[in-house]
Amino acid sequence: MMENLALGAMLFGTVHDERRSFELLDRFVDAGGVWIDTANCYSFWADPSGFGGQSETVLGRWLARRPGVRDRIRISTKVGCEPTEAGRFPETAEGLSAKVVKSGIEGSLRRLGTDHAELYWAHKPDPLTPLEETVAALDELVAAGTVGRLGCSNYPTWQIEQARRTAQVQGRTGFTAIQQQYSYLRPRPATRPSVVHRFGAVTGEVLHYLEHHPDMVLWAYTPLLGGSYTRPDKPLQAEYDHPGTTRRLQVLDDIAAETDSGRNRVVLAWMTGGSPAATPIVGVSTVQQLDEAVAGVTLQLTAGQRERLDGAV
Numbered sequence: 001m002m003e004n005l006a007l008g009a010m011l012f013g014t015v016h017d018e019r020r021s022f023e024l025l026d027r028f029v030d031a032g033g034v035w036i037d038t039a040n041c042y043s044f045w046a047d048p049s050g051f052g053g054q055s056e057t058v059l060g061r062w063l064a065r066r067p068g069v070r071d072r073i074r075i076s077t078k079v080g081c082e083p084t085e086a087g088r089f090p091e092t093a094e095g096l097s098a099k100v101v102k103s104g105i106e107g108s109l110r111r112l113g114t115d116h117a118e119l120y121w122a123h124k125p126d127p128l129t130p131l132e133e134t135v136a137a138l139d140e141l142v143a144a145g146t147v148g149r150l151g152c153s154n155y156p157t158w159q160i161e162q163a164r165r166t167a168q169v170q171g172r173t174g175f176t177a178i179q180q181q182y183s184y185l186r187p188r189p190a191t192r193p194s195v196v197h198r199f200g201a202v203t204g205e206v207l208h209y210l211e212h213h214p215d216m217v218l219w220a221y222t223p224l225l226g227g228s229y230t231r232p233d234k235p236l237q238a239e240y241d242h243p244g245t246t247r248r249l250q251v252l253d254d255i256a257a258e259t260d261s262g263r264n265r266v267v268l269a270w271m272t273g274g275s276p277a278a279t280p281i282v283g284v285s286t287v288q289q290l291d292e293a294v295a296g297v298t299l300q301l302t303a304g305q306r307e308r309l310d311g312a313v
Contacts, residue, residue, distance in 0.1 A: 005280060007037065009021070009025075013054030024284060024287065033294070034072070035073070039052070040056060040081075040111075057111045075119070082104075096122055097137075105141055115146075118148040119148060119150075120138065121150075122153065135174070152179070156199040177217045181200050182202035183225050185225065185245055194237045217279065223278075229267060265299050266299070280293075
């Protein structure tokens with residue numbers, strides 16, 4: 001089993017049709033993959049309706065046509081970002097009220113054709129709902145066996161801690177996973193990666209928090225920066241235009257040559273074997289890209305190579 005890589009299903013059912021989605025899912029499972037990451041809002045921006053649910057629906061069809069495969073995979077899905085009015089995100093995002101959390105998981109499980117999800121995420125903070133209400137609603141799902149673990153995505157560190165402390169005081173199940181944007185290259189100071197969510201990037205503060213809370217795990221979205229490490233037609237965003245990027249890319253190329261691999265593989269090996277270790281979520285478009293990702297998380301770097309990667313600042 002390969003538990004240190006998650007297949008991102010965000011574009012299944014929209015950008016990727018059912019045939020392509022099934023092909024990628026089959027290849028992932030055949031390679032020993034376990035985790036599949038989706039959300040109830042995927043992908044509202046890519047569908048003419050303006051609403052999500054397509055990804056979970058395709059996953060549900062795939063599971064229905066693959067008897068026994070549900071026992072071999074783990075589902076990670078989210079609630080909180082589905083728009084309530086088409087074309088008006090984020091101002092009409094559903095939020096994280098108790099009612100939304102309950103209806104959100106019911107809708108997700110119905111589309112997925114299953115009775116539980118192994119990991120359930122609060123997709124982004126909801127400033128209008130008391131944190132105590134969200135914590136209690138999520139805890140009820142765990143108590144009922146509807147979900148296994150809880151995670152939060154795109155949260156500021158202080159709110160992660162506040163939510164966990166609230167759960168602890170109330171004797172409820174708290175967050176034990178963080179999902180943010182994270183990769184080997186670092187954005188220029190005083191900037192952040194080009195992500196939709198204000199607190200969507202892993203910062204030094206997030207890493208420090210993880211170092212001191214070993215019960216928390218890190219999941220990383222956009223780990224390969226949308227292809228920018230290797231594709232000339234996908235240039236790096238402006239926030240990566242600084243001397244640190246030049247130094248990091250040089251070390252990356254040196255170690256790629258030493259390991260007879262490539263930038264993407266080394267980035268994934270660095271992430272999964274780091275401290276704290278991260279589970280990259282790869283949103284691949286082809287079987288070849290998926291095979292490369294699998295090769296990356298199975299690549300073993302030496303202590304010296306890892307030290308050189310870490311030291312390129």
